[in-house]
Amino acid sequence: MQDQFSxxxxxxxxxxxxxxxxxxxxxxxxxxGATITFNARSEDKVREAExxxxxxxxxxxxxxxxxxxxSQVRLMVSDISQKHGDIDIxxxxxxxxxxxxALEMSVEDFNEVINVDLTGPFIVSKAVAxxxxxxxxxxxxxICSMMSELGRETVTAYAAAKGGLKMLTKNLxxxxxEYNIQVNGIGPGYIATPQTAALREEGNPFNDFIMAKTPAxxxxxxxxxxxxxxxxxxxASDFINGHILYVDGGIxxxxxxxxx
Numbered sequence: 001m002q003d004q005f006s007x008x009x010x011x012x013x014x015x016x017x018x019x020x021x022x023x024x025x026x027x028x029x030x031x032x033g034a035t036i037t038f039n040a041r042s043e044d045k046v047r048e049a050e051x052x053x054x055x056x057x058x059x060x061x062x063x064x065x066x067x068x069x070x071s072q073v074r075l076m077v078s079d080i081s082q083k084h085g086d087i088d089i090x091x092x093x094x095x096x097x098x099x100x101x102a103l104e105m106s107v108e109d110f111n112e113v114i115n116v117d118l119t120g121p122f123i124v125s126k127a128v129a130x131x132x133x134x135x136x137x138x139x140x141x142x143i144c145s146m147m148s149e150l151g152r153e154t155v156t157a158y159a160a161a162k163g164g165l166k167m168l169t170k171n172l173x174x175x176x177x178e179y180n181i182q183v184n185g186i187g188p189g190y191i192a193t194p195q196t197a198a199l200r201e202e203g204n205p206f207n208d209f210i211m212a213k214t215p216a217x218x219x220x221x222x223x224x225x226x227x228x229x230x231x232x233x234x235x236a237s238d239f240i241n242g243h244i245l246y247v248d249g250g251i252x253x254x255x256x257x258x259x260x
Contacts, residue, residue, distance in 0.1 A: 004236040008033035011084050012233065013077075015039055015067050015124055016094030018049035020193040021143070024222030025091055025229040030058035032230045034089060037080050039065040067094045067120035070127075077127045086131030089233045092121035092165075093143045099154040110157040117161035118168065125172060129181065137180030139233045142169045144185040144244050149252060166244055173242030182241045184232050189248025192219040212257060216249030 007029055017026040017038030026049075030036040036058060040046050046062035053060030061084070065076040080087060095117045098109050121142055132138030147159040148166040166185060173183040190210045192200060199206045200219060211217055228247050231237055246252050 005230055005234045006033050007089070007230070007233060010034040010088040010233075011037070011080065011086065012089035012091065013037045013039075013080060013087050013124075013128065014091040014093055015120070017091070018042075018045040018062065020195060021188060021191055021222050021225055022091075022093040023049060023052070025093065025225055026060070027053060027056065027058060028226035028229050029089065029091075029233060030056070030060060032234070034233070035059045035061075035084050037061045037063065037084065037087075039063040039067070039076060039094070041066050067124055068115045070123050073123050073127050077124075077131070081131055086135050087128045087138070088132070088135065089139045089141070090124065090128045091141045091143065091229065091233075092124055094120055095143065095161075097155060097158045100157075101154055102156040105156065110160075113157035114161050114164075117158065118164045121165060122168060125183075129176060129179075132176075132181050133179045138182075139237070140172065140181065140183040141229065141232050142166075142183070142185040144169065144187040146187055146189060146246065146248055146252060148185075148187055148244065149246075169244065170242040177241055182232075182237060184237070184240060184242065185244040186225065186228055186232065187244050187246040187248065187252075188225060189214065189220050189246070189251050191225070192221055213254065214249040214251050215254050218249065220247065220249060 012029045012034040014022055014026040016022045018040040026036045026038050043064045046064050050060055050062045063076045065072045098113055125140055142165050144166050145162040148162040151159050169183055169185040228245055
């Protein structure tokens with residue numbers, strides 16, 4: 001059974017993997033035996049993440065790369081393939097959000113979110129797939145969102161991108177299944193990271209809202225995403241394709257508390 005989840009001798013690329021849930025997923029893949037590579041647009045963040053991972057004894061290599069620039073992505077993937085071997089596991093995690101009401105949002109802001117959150121995963125997946133085909137298979141994990149299913153005020157571009165990413169996941173699963181490539185997604189719920197610290201302060205109305213909407217009555221942690229990531233990256237998920245695994249404490253299953 002342990003062999004089913006082992007990632008020994010595998011090469012993984014986690015985009016936006018230098019902090020938060022991206023770093024947690026990268027480290028989980030490394031602890032399961034994979035050589036991990038990751039990128040960010042900031043060289044300082046890349047170097048800090050390398051040091052953090054190597055301090056844990058992980059085989060980790062960082063790249064400065066913008067996932068929306070195809071030429072940069074191709075160079076990164078080529079370098080990884082030459083130095084470590086073709087990529088077996090891709091986690092499309094890089095993403096941004098702009099919380100702006102739709103009537104106030106510029107087309108430029110809308111397009112920036114779409115480019116990073118939707119076009120980026122397409123560019124990276126397309127660059128990585130030929131190597132997976134050469135190796136006889138691979139795993140692609142797209143980090144979707146509950147906004148792949150639900151809407152909410154001020155996140156029009158993000159919801160549009162994540163809804164599109166859900167369908168990109170399903171379509172690539174259909175196109176590349178013949179090559180033994182499984183393309184699945186993870187939809188995180190509300191996760192406790194440094195970026196959400198202010199929202200989680202006691203008395204914050206948003207914190208109260210999330211606690212009331214989550215049957216588990218807590219925020220998720222980056223560690224809650226480690227097991228699902230390793231599962232979808234491993235042999236244990238070889239017959240799962242085009243699926244979005246929501247790790248949300250039950251939010252999407254919950255209609256909410258009945259008023260008293």
